[in-house]
Amino acid sequence: MSTAQAGAPTRATDAGTATGAVATTPAGGMRAVGLDIGGTKTHGVVVGDDGTVLAQVRRSTEPGAEGVVATAARVFEDLGRATGSPLTCSVGVGVPGLVDVERGMLRHAVNLGVNGDDLPLRDLLAARLGVPVVVENDVNAAALAARALVAADDVVYLSVGTGLAAGLVIDGRLRRGEHGAAGEIGHLPIDPAGAACGCGQFGCLETVASGRALAKAWPTVDGPPAAALFAAAADGDPGAVAVRDRFCWGVACAVRALGLTIDPECIVLGGGVAEVGEPLRVEVVRQLRALGEGSAFLASLGLADRLSMVPQHYPVAAVGAALVAAG
Structure with missing residues (x-):
């Protein structure tokens, strides 16, 4: 979507x-x-x-x-x-x-x-x-507004902002968790040898797929780092392409984890980085399809087809x- x-x-x-x-x-x-x-x-x-x-x-x-x-x-x-x-x-x-x-x-x-x-x-x-x-x-x-946007009762809103977190609406109701930590997908470790995360763990998704991580990997003084990165990648800068692809791989990994644990009807991308718009969705979809190439099971879930974005602005x-x- x-x-x-x-x-x-x-x-x-x-x-x-x-x-x-x-x-x-x-x-x-x-x-x-x-x-x-x-x-x-x-x-x-x-x-x-x-x-x-x-x-x-x-x-x-x-x-x-x-x-x-x-x-x-x-x-x-x-x-x-x-x-x-x-x-x-x-x-x-x-x-x-x-x-x-x-x-x-x-x-x-x-x-x-x-x-x-x-x-x-x-x-x-x-x-x-x-x-x-x-x-x-x-x-x-934000997850409640995302639910209204897609008119579904099982919705995950994935916020890619300074950090990385998800809001969960299951059967039309918010799922907060016992300690209010449901959806803290950014603190799921994916690389034990990865960078230190502010939560005290290492290699968390947030160290790869967040605005903070993107700004560190592609620093710029000319506008938002995400916009600058995607523009440079579109112009064929090989360094920018590599950074963009790793970032979008991280977002795709978050989508995969949410799909496998929650299995929602819709997954909606939002947050400050999502202001990049359609180029972000296209690249995350590409990464999702690549993740499914070696797994008929994962491919059968159609995660890429469940992904949409909050309209810009x-x-x-x-x-x-x-x-x-x-x-």
């Missing part, structure tokens, strides 16, 4: 900017607000009753607990100005790290400068914003957060 085949039930009205510019679409029928809080940016959306994205805002994320809350409050206020009226609907928040959904607690969100003890993020945000708040892991939230994590809030 290609990106075009996936379809999108929502329509982004504007890409927004990192400095806080907003879209200004009429806000009738507001359903929920979604905030995707990342280590570098916080992306907020207002989603209507029909799934349409009515407004978007991006702002740089301030680190630390107070910085995260303050940034979220500014994005929320900007969204209210964009829609022309105060926002009174529920807010869903997607954040990296381990999330206790029942208690609204966040811990080990290193990229946000939140370490150690539980942070009562839900309660802090609810007090600051004055509306009900639900907190969820960002990749899990679609705010999947923020929309997913809004779906979390809407229930």
